[in-house]
Amino acid sequence: MIIAVMGVSGAGKTTIAKALAERFGAVFQEGDDLHPPENVAKMKSGVPLNDADRWPWLQRVAAWVDAQREAGRAGIVTCSLLKRAYRQIVIGERADVWLLYLHGEKSLIAEHMSHRHGHFMPPGLLDSQFEALEEPAPAEHAIVVEISDSIEQVVDQATQAIKRAISAKAAL
Numbered sequence: 001m002i003i004a005v006m007g008v009s010g011a012g013k014t015t016i017a018k019a020l021a022e023r024f025g026a027v028f029q030e031g032d033d034l035h036p037p038e039n040v041a042k043m044k045s046g047v048p049l050n051d052a053d054r055w056p057w058l059q060r061v062a063a064w065v066d067a068q069r070e071a072g073r074a075g076i077v078t079c080s081l082l083k084r085a086y087r088q089i090v091i092g093e094r095a096d097v098w099l100l101y102l103h104g105e106k107s108l109i110a111e112h113m114s115h116r117h118g119h120f121m122p123p124g125l126l127d128s129q130f131e132a133l134e135e136p137a138p139a140e141h142a143i144v145v146e147i148s149d150s151i152e153q154v155v156d157q158a159t160q161a162i163k164r165a166i167s168a169k170a171a172l
Contacts (some may be wrong), residue, residue: 001026001074002065004090006081006136007102008129010109012147012154013078016102019155020162021076027068031079034060048128051085058089063067065090066099087140098165100158101136104147120124141165 021028068075091097136142145158158163
């Protein structure tokens with residue numbers, strides 16, 4: 001089982017994914033750590049990434065996913081995966097890769113971003129994240145979790161939703 005935790009910057013991907021990795025005994029990968037240095041520099045300077053910037057990063061994320069699958073390890077990776085085309089690269093036809101979408105209102109996420117320190121993604125780029133966001137379509141079978149509750153509640157809800165999705169798929 002591989003879970004790709006998606007959402008806009010500030011949705012809590014890292015916090016939620018680390019907690020889920022601990023609960024499921026899975027390997028954790030911070031997707032932002034797979035960005036080429038040029039991407040990080042661009043975002044730090046307040047310039048949003050374009051698709052050409054994202055392709056090498058998405059290929060690195062997909063390679064990490066495939067390495068975990070080949071090794072037979074459970075893994076959880078964070079990756080904004082804002083567009084369907086991005087999700088196709090990372091998840092595609094990989095039936096054992098699940099998409100967990102952390103959904104939240106822009107005002108809540110802006111508040112989250114105002115409290116974090118040392119992150120390369122400035123709050124000023126949040127608008128560009130929401131502009132690029134294509135919420136998962138029903139055919140993508142995303143597990144959607146609202147982030148308006150406490151971190152512990154969101155992790156609990158995500159854990160239960162993942163277990164239900166895996167059980168439902170196993171029953172087919």
